[in-house]
Each structure stands twice: as C-alpha cells, then as structure tokens.
Amino acid sequence: MIRETFPNPGPLHRRESSSAPPIDLYKLLAIVRRQWRIAALSVGVCLLLGILYLLFATAKYTASTDILIDQDSSRILYQGSALERTVEDEARILSQVEVLVSDKVGLAVVDKLALDKDPKFMSAPMGPLQMMRSMLRAVTSLFSSPGPASEENLQRRAALQNLQRNLSVERLNRSYVLNVRFTWSDPVLAAKVAKGVAEAYLADQLNAKFEATRLAGGWAQERMKDLQREALKSDLAVQKFRADHGLIAASGKLVSEQQLSELNSQLILARTETAAAEAKYQRLQSIIDGGQPDAIVAGTLDSAIVNDLRAKYLEASRLAAEIAEKTGPDHVQVKRLRNSMDEYRKLIFDELGRIAKSYSSEYQVAKSREDALRSIVTDATGISADANETLVQLRELEREAEAYRDLYQKFLQRYQESVQQESFPVTEARIISEAAVPQETSGPKKSLVLALSIFLGLALGTGLGTLQEYRDRFFRTGEQVAEETGMPFLGLVPLVPEGKAVTSYAVDHPLSHFAETLRSAKISADLSLGREKPKVIGVTSVLPGEGKSTVAINFARLLASQKARTLIIDADLRNPTLTRAVAPNAAAGLAEIVIDKIPLADLLLFEERTRLAMLPAVLRRDVPLTSELLASREMAELLEEAKASFDYVILDLPPLAPVVDVRAVTPHVDGFTCVVEWGQTPRAVVQMKLEADPALAKKCLGIILNKANMDKMKLYGTEGMSYGDPRYSAYFREAAPAEAPGQGLKAAKLAAPA
Structure with a gap:
C-alpha cells in the first residue's frame, strides 16, 4: 500500500500523552525486521571472537579443599535467641573467609612454595578484567608517591596478587564448611597451592590462639598479683578493725555474743529453779495452814520423820476406829489411841514447820540467783548492742576481703588453664577434604563462553539497532x-x-x-x-x-x-x-x-x-x-x-x-x-x-x-x-x-x- 490519509486534527501541534503508551508489539517486530542484520552481524562477530578465544586460551585446572569450622564449644549453652546466634554465626563464617584470602595467609603460601621465584607462576597471563585492574593501578600509581621497597618485596607482592586473583573461597550452602579453590594452568601446582592455603590457614589459627593465650596469660599474671595484694590488704584491714574495737572471735563468733548466749541459758534455768522452789514452799505452807495431816500424801515430802509419824498416826486412827466400832467411842483404849493421834499430829506439824523454813530458804536463794543473772544479762545485752553497730562495718570489710579472695582464686585457676593452653593450643578448624591433583580442565567452559558470546552479540546488536533507530529522525511512515x-x-x-x-x-x-x-x-x-x-x-x-x-x-x-x-x-x-x-x-x-x-x-x-x-x-x-x-x-x-x-x-x-x-x-x-x-x-x-x-x-x-x-x-x-x-x-x-x-x-x- 502506498498511501495513508489521516484527518487534519486542527492547528499544528505535537501529540502528547499524559501516560506512557502501551508497548506496540507490531512496532517492535518491525524494528526487529529492520535491524536483524545488525544483530546477526554482532552475534557472528562475538561468536567468532569467542571461538578464537577458545582456540587460543590456556586450559585451566581447579584444585579444591574443604575446611570445617567447628562450632565454639563455649557457645553450646549460649542462651541468646536463634536469630542472634544465626547472625553471629554468619559473621563468624564470613570473617574466616576473609582470613583465608588475606595477605598474611597468601604471603605464607608464597614463602612456603617459593612462588615468587617460579618464573612460570610470575609470568602467568592475565584475563581482560585483570588487565583492566592492572592498568587502573598503574594509572593511579602515577599520581601517588610509593615508599621505598626492595625488589624481593615487590616480587612477593606480585606473586601474592597472582595467587589472590586465582583463589576463591566460598561457604557451602548454610553449613560451617568453607570450600577453597585455586585455578591454574598447571594441575600439580594448583593442588599444591590449594593445600598450602588450607595448611597456612590452620597454622595461622594456631599461632593466633597461641599468641592470644600468651597475651591473656601475661595479663592474668599481672592482674593476679594485683588481686593478691588487694586480698592481703583487705584481710589486714579486718584484723586491725577487730583489734581496735575489741571484737574478739572464737569458733567464728564474737566472745561477747557467746557469753550473752550462755547467760541467757543460765537465766532461763534459774527462772525454772525459782519457780519450782516457790511451788514446793507454797504447797507445804498450805498444808500447815490447813492443819490436816491427812492432806499429806506419801512421797510428796522428802522427810522420813514426817512419813514415819504419818504412818503411826494413820495406824492409831485405824485401831481407834475398829475398837470404837466394837466397844464404843468411850472405851479407854479408844481414848488412849486418840491421845496418841493428837501427839502424832503435833509432832508432824512441828516437823513440817522446820521443813517449810528450809523450803523458804531454798526459794530465796533461787530468787536471788535469778535476779543476779538477770542483771548480768541486761549488762551483757547493752554491751552486745554496742558491738553490733561496729559489727556492720566489720562484716562489710569481711565481704570485701572475701570478694578479693574469690577473685584471686578464679584468676589463679584461669591463669593455670591459660598456661596449659599455651602448651597445647587447639584450633577450631580442620581439613575434611584434601586437595587432589585435578584430572579434568575447569576452564575455559566452552558452552558458557559460546553462550556468553551469543548473549553479548545480541546485547551489542540490540544496542546498535536501538542506536540506529534512535538516530533515524526522519519520516518513514x-x-x-x-x-x-x-x-x-x-x-x-x-x-x-x-x-x-x-x-x-x-x-x-x-x-x-x-x-x-x-x-x-x-x-x-x-x-x-x-x-x-x-x-x-x-x-x-x-x-x-x-x-x-x-x-x-x-x-x-x-x-x-x-x-x-x-x-x-x-x-x-x-x-x-x-x-x-x-x-x-x-x-x-x-x-x-x-x-x-x-x-x-x-x-x-x-x-x-x-x-x-x-x-x-x-x-x-x-x-x-x-x-x-x-x-x-x-x-x-x-x-x-x-x-x-x-x-x-x-x-x-x-x-x-x-x-x-x-x-x-x-x-x-x-x-x-x-x-x-x-x-x-x-x-x-x-x-x-x-x-x-x-x-x-x-x-x-x-x-x-x-x-x-x-x-x-x-x-x-x-x-x-x-x-x-x-x-x-x-x-x-x-x-x-x-x-x-x-x-x-x-x-x-x-x-x-x-
């Protein structure tokens, strides 16, 4: 078709739209039809370059070894949340990755394998990205003033850069295993370097443990001496305070406290004895005041005389009662027995009077002893109250001295442990897969290079085609x-x-x-x-x-x-x-x-x-x-x-x-x-x-x-x-x-x- 007639929209204006127009697939297909030759040419050129690269590129071999980072045993009982443990573990593993690719480990491998003196290793070809980085460093070095460096150091640094460019360390999934890979054109050297990196890492960990333990032991020793002096000083302060305030202790207690305890016990016993004497006296006095010998119960008094007279009195009373029943109350024998009973009663009460005086004397003695003990306890209590105020300060000094003694014991134990660890350092990492000599090449990967070439060709062709369409500012339709x-x-x-x-x-x-x-x-x-x-x-x-x-x-x-x-x-x-x-x-x-x-x-x-x-x-x-x-x-x-x-x-x-x-x-x-x-x-x-x-x-x-x-x-x-x-x-x-x-x-x- 050769013409299109569009209605005149009125005054001349450029059409504008407030919103982005939808993608027109037909226009995109038309652009593809117009620019496919450029895209095809770009793909062909990039594919040809990729093929040439595969033909002339040096074969690469990759040797790998696996290192397990054991979990710290001191963290097994860690009470933090699961998220905190995960974040800390992640940071810990990533830190070990950085240690593996650090200059210290790399230089250790360079020195051990003498890589800086290996001409093949030093003259290794660089890739495009490596060449760009090298050129960038060369340009920046023109504007900086490097310090003086020996030829040997320069060679070591160059060997280190070659090693680090071809070394890769990554974590396997979410495990504690780090995979160390080294890629080189010589499979034997690749295996040696991979193994050397793992061994250098373990040696670095051992040295770091040893150095940390040594420094900790030295610090602990100095701190232990300070604690020993502080503990001795605090003990002397306790003893001096005791002596100044008369706080003499025996069996872990103050003497004043022990005396007060004993006096209280004696006072209680005296009170018991006084009460018992008073009870005996009052009972006996009640019998005397009653005048009834029948009220005397055998065994209640310790007097043999009273008990004998009471027995005779009771026997006369029995006989009088029997005779009176047979002959009458006016019988002579009955009267004589009643006179005997009166005589016995008089003798009993006379004896009870003497016993009452004895009980009264015992009661007075017990009461006097109780009063004396009460006075002594009162004085001792006042002395103890004064001592308690001073005892608060003493106990504070004793707690301080005890704290210094405990801290000193702990540091002494830690110091002995650090000395043992310094003698036998143990690392938390171990090699679980040794580096073997690779038998197959790892690069360049042909399929990847060809796919990348095609992709870059398409990207280049798309870019050129887009540029061509953008530059086409003329009327076509x-x-x-x-x-x-x-x-x-x-x-x-x-x-x-x-x-x-x-x-x-x-x-x-x-x-x-x-x-x-x-x-x-x-x-x-x-x-x-x-x-x-x-x-x-x-x-x-x-x-x-x-x-x-x-x-x-x-x-x-x-x-x-x-x-x-x-x-x-x-x-x-x-x-x-x-x-x-x-x-x-x-x-x-x-x-x-x-x-x-x-x-x-x-x-x-x-x-x-x-x-x-x-x-x-x-x-x-x-x-x-x-x-x-x-x-x-x-x-x-x-x-x-x-x-x-x-x-x-x-x-x-x-x-x-x-x-x-x-x-x-x-x-x-x-x-x-x-x-x-x-x-x-x-x-x-x-x-x-x-x-x-x-x-x-x-x-x-x-x-x-x-x-x-x-x-x-x-x-x-x-x-x-x-x-x-x-x-x-x-x-x-x-x-x-x-x-x-x-x-x-x-x-x-x-x-x-x-």
Missing part, C-alpha cells in the same frame, strides 16, 4: 507524519527507477503508486477547497532537493490528463528547476509578466496531449527580492486572471527553509502541498518550519513523502498498515501503456482547452 506534524498524510511517492521519465511518470504510468498518491492529493484539495471553484495550490518542500518540482509537474499533468484545465507556474524564481527540466528554452516567464507587464497569454506554454499550460520562470539579475515580487499586487492579479481560465493553478514554490518566498505568497494561495523526502529530511526541521508559519500550516492540505524506497518500506509495517502487501499488487501497474503521450511544450495562445 504516514503515522509518523501525523504524529509529529499533525498534518494529513497524502501518501508515498516511490523512488522512480533509473531510465524512466521522472517529470511525466504519473501520466506514463496512470495505475502506479506514484499516480495514486497524486490522485489522493487532488481529492484532498477538492474536499478541502471545493470541487466547483478554481483553486490555487502551492507545492513546496522544507529543504532543497526533496523533489517538489517533480511532484508538482506530475501533479499538474495528472490533473490535465483528467480533462481539468490546469496551469502550472514555476514560482521558484531563484532556482527554476521545473523550467530547466521541461522548458529549458524558455526566454521569458513569471518575472516578465509581473515586472514588464507582458500578457499572460503571450508567455504560456502548452503540452500537446494533455493540454497542460505552463508559465516558466527565467533567472533575472534585476530581481534580488523575489519574495516582494511574489507578494506584489501584480502577482495577485496574475493569479486571479489564471483562475478565470483554469480549474487548477499549481505553483511550484521555493523550499521553506532557505527563503521566505512561500510566506510572502501565502495570502494568494488556497492550499499547500508539502513534499518531504522519505528518510532524508529530519522530522524536527519539518515540525519547526510548519510551527514557524501558522498561516501556511492552516492552509496545508497534507504532506507527501517523496522518493520512498518501497523495498525498505516493507520493514515499517504495523498492525494497521502493511506496506508492500502482495494483495495490493492487483490494483497497481508500474508498466507504461503502449502509447506514451508526447512531452513537448510549445508556445500557444491562451484558449480554453477542450
């Missing part, structure tokens, strides 16, 4: 014309093949794409300007050389071939390309009519077959200001005269960019057709020129893309438009008819053509 300028798109004019008559191609090939686009321009003019009235249509371009004159003459001849009275005027007075192409022998033209007042009919040229009339233009030295000539009243009168005799007056105008002639003639023109060269004229230039002249933009009937390469246009098809669709071929014929019309122009009188 009618959709671009409508979006960028807001003007209707009248169609595409294909590039005319070599050997064909360019100025009459539309008439010679009436069913061609060329002619169809010009018919589209005619319909646009008829619809916009009206079918019945004569129309003045200007054909212009933005830049010179875009083919506006070719389009103008073909448009005019096509109109004339359709029996429309048509006049074409070469109004490009500074560069009359149209006149040179179709009427090179013309001696006078537009300037002579306007300046010299020559009648129009005298200067018109007519084509025999189409009856197309033409007013040529001839260069004149005396017309420097062509814009004033085109804007003059005489030019307006000329156009009015032409409109009276012709249906279409076509003006071949100068381009917009170099001169202002088009702006000058705009008031006299009914509509403009702008010709833009396909793939050559920048969009921004067209947009700028049309925005700079609103009056011209308002009258613009549309834009024609000229010199379009139809083969390349197939690559710009979108969802709604497919250029070069084979289904359209039945509607177009590029072959010329058997009988071609004449192309000569000759002078003739102005007359209405048939």
